[in-house]
Amino acid sequence: MDADKKDNIIGYVDFDSGMSSTGDIPIKVPFGSLTLVHTGQYVKISQASNGISFLARISKGPFFETEAVSKDSAFARVAILQASNPKIMAPDYHGTCVAKVMGSLNENLQVGGTHLRPRPQSAVRSLTSDEIEKILGLGGGDIYLGIGRAYEDVRITLPSNSMAGLPRNVGIFGTIGSGKTNTSQVLIEEASTKNWTVVVLDVEGEYVDMDKPSVQKLPFEKFDMEPAGMKNFQVYHPSNAEPSRADSVKFGVPFGSIPPYIYSEILELTEAQQRRFEEAYSDLLRNSARQKQRKQKKPNEFDTIVDGSTETVAGITLEDMIDRVHGRLQQAAGVDASSWSTLHSKLRRLRREDIFDQGKMINFEEDILKHNTAHVIDFSTTVDDQINNLVIFHLLEGIFKRKRKDKAGKLPKVLVVIEEAHSFVSREKAARMRETLLKLKEISRRGRKRWMGMCFVSQFPAHLPAEIYDLCNTIIAHQIRGGKHLDAIKDSTGGVDPQVWDEVPNLGEGECLLVSSIFKNRPLFCKIRPCSSKRRFVEGQGVDDEMEDAKEGSK
Ligand SMILES: Nc1ncnc2c1ncn2[C@@H]1O[C@H](COP(=O)(O)OP(=O)(O)OP(=O)(O)O)[C@@H](O)[C@H]1O
Numbered sequence: 392m393d394a395d396k397k398d399n400i401i402g403y404v405d406f407d408s409g410m411s412s413t414g415d416i417p418i419k420v421p422f423g424s425l426t427l428v429h430t431g432q433y434v435k436i437s438q439a440s441n442g443i444s445f446l447a448r449i450s451k452g453p454f455f456e457t458e459a460v461s462k463d464s465a466f467a468r469v470a471i472l473q474a475s476n477p478k479i480m481a482p483d484y485h486g487t488c489v490a491k492v493m494g495s496l497n498e499n500l501q502v503g504g505t506h507l508r509p510r511p512q513s514a515v516r517s518l519t520s521d522e523i524e525k526i527l528g529l530g531g532g533d534i535y536l537g538i539g540r541a542y543e544d545v546r547i548t549l550p551s552n553s554m555a556g557l558p559r560n561v562g563i564f565g566t567i568g569s570g571k572t573n574t575s576q577v578l579i580e581e582a583s584t585k586n587w588t589v590v591v592l593d594v595e596g597e598y599v600d601m602d603k604p605s606v607q608k609l610p611f612e613k614f615d616m617e618p619a620g621m622k623n624f625q626v627y628h629p630s631n632a633e634p635s636r637a638d639s640v641k642f643g644v645p646f647g648s649i650p651p652y653i654y655s656e657i658l659e660l661t662e663a664q665q666r667r668f669e670e671a672y673s674d675l676l677r678n679s680a681r682q683k684q685r686k687q688k689k690p691n692e693f694d695t696i697v698d699g700s701t702e703t704v705a706g707i708t709l710e711d712m713i714d715r716v717h718g719r720l721q722q723a724a725g726v727d728a729s730s731w732s733t734l735h736s737k738l739r740r741l742r743r744e745d746i747f748d749q750g751k752m753i754n755f756e757e758d759i760l761k762h763n764t765a766h767v768i769d770f771s772t773t774v775d776d777q778i779n780n781l782v783i784f785h786l787l788e789g790i791f792k793r794k795r796k797d798k799a800g801k802l803p804k805v806l807v808v809i810e811e812a813h814s815f816v817s818r819e820k821a822a823r824m825r826e827t828l829l830k831l832k833e834i835s836r837r838g839r840k841r842w843m844g845m846c847f848v849s850q851f852p853a854h855l856p857a858e859i860y861d862l863c864n865t866i867i868a869h870q871i872r873g874g875k876h877l878d879a880i881k882d883s884t885g886g887v888d889p890q891v892w893d894e895v896p897n898l899g900e901g902e903c904l905l906v907s908s909i910f911k912n913r914p915l916f917c918k919i920r921p922c923s924s925k926r927r928f929v930e931g932q933g934v935d936d937e938m939e940d941a942k943e944g945s946k
């Protein structure tokens with residue numbers, strides 16, 4: 392027994408009973424080692440006869456079995472029924488558990504494939520934190536996420552400069568209060584100091600105070616952290632929204648930066664109205680081209696403008712468009728007049744949204760695409776989903792276009808965090824916001840090579856279009872209480888031992904199951920570190936005072 396302890400032996404492989412499942416290895420655990428065994432633990436199984444070792448993970452147990460007497464014997468029954476009586480002894484017992492083989496393990500702790508199963512009597516050893524770190528490749532990254540749940544001295548990190556990580560998109564999922572926003576703040580804090588630019592689409596206005604230190608009482612010391620505000624941080628609000636702080640930058644969307652087919656979708660144009668829209672738009676494009684050619688000496692200048700390297704494509708504004716449509720309406724008659732007239736009133740309705748060609752326009756290079764910066768777009772006071780989608784389309788397209796053109800790689804890597812992603816892009820809204828969704832999918836798919844990644848945060852993953860989380864190569868699953876939301880994530884994370892999902896409903900605050908292609912999709916249970924920056928809307932905070940300050944400041 393003492394020798395076993397010295398060798399970290401926690402048990403031995405048992406005989407199978409009947410046709411066991413191929414990957415499941417039954418293990419017997421002596422009484423003295425019971426405290427050393429837990430579900431989720433990584434173990435090394437060594438077969439003395441031929442020196443082969445296996446990496447395995449305890450997937451079930453420990454369960455407890457009586458030794459000399461049967462569990463149905465009077466002795467065992469009385470021992471349980473009168474357990475509080477100090478005179479009654481319990482019969483001797485031991486543990487059993489089941490481990491899942493994950494591969495072969497060589498002397499250098501490298502994991503390989505295997506078709507073998509360890510034989511009975513093979514020794515099962517617990518792994519030290521150093522061994523775990525080496526086998527799973529956990530250390531060495533510069534993005535500090537947290538520590539192992541069962542291995543608290545193992546730091547869990549992601550590399551900021553690996554294409555298999557953030558550029559391949561992250562999904563943060565979990566039920567209410569499970570720790571999603573904390574985790575996303577951690578990612579924002581880390582990425583925006585590791586040469587990335589982070590853009591946060593914030594529906595609730597929770598992220599707008601991240602330049603201040605956290606006021607929450609969280610276990611910072613345990614994670615070697617302390618509360619601290621972020622530097623290089625800016626909040627923006629669309630021109631149809633209220634600012635949530637005095638220095639929030641108001642921005643508008645240039646009408647000409649959105650392609651005509653998106654307006655057709657948003658304005659729900661009939662085929663006839665859509666044709667009219669395109670006619671009027673082409674008229675304006677032609678006029679604008681003529682003007683440009685008159686102004687510009689260089690013949691190629693117009694190409695670069697319509698190509699969209701400046702935001703106001705050909706300088707078309709909503710006012711121009713309304714005037715043009717009004718002009719055509721005056722000349723039209725009959726059915727023609729009716730479609731021009733409806734289009735005219737739909738465009739005027741769009742003008743009332745106060746979002747097009749208003750105030751400052753985002754200058755993507757100057758405002759956003761700077762190394763080591765974070766930008767929160769505060770949608771907390773907006774009400775119209777479709778207008779929000781236009782704004783998001785404009786931002787995503789503006790950033791992605793520049794990243795595509797940046798062949799020399801001068802621009803920073805970009806992470807776009809979409810909080811409450813289901814409220815922006817849901818399955819039920821998918822038909823109405825096809826184009827925004829297509830843009831998201833395009834960036835999710837093609838962004839990787841250009842170092843642009845997305846992070847989707849949602850408590851309702853099942854409501855997200857499946858394509859969204861299919862494209863997430865790193866999944867951080869906080870507590871999810873079974874049902875369709877857990878199934879949706881399971882389905883999208885193939886290759887993971889299905890039994891690990893049984894533990895997800897029981898995770899505590901901030902605990903998560905991390906599955907990432909960075910770790911070869913081996914499941915890892917982690918405790919995410921507390922974020923060091925402040926969150927708005929946490930208990931006991933004077934939110935109203937801050938809102939008042941913001942209103943005062945913006946007057
Ligand atoms: N990693 C963590 N370590 C310690 N405590 C945490 C951690 N993550 C979250 N918590 C605690 O849990 C609370 C809820 O976390 P958080 O707001 O991030 O959850 P959420 O999933 O975003 O919730 P909601 O669904 O309401 O948006 C936090 O206020 C904090 O007290």
Ligand SMILES: [Mg+2]
Pocket residue numbers: 571572573
């Ligand atoms: Mg949250």
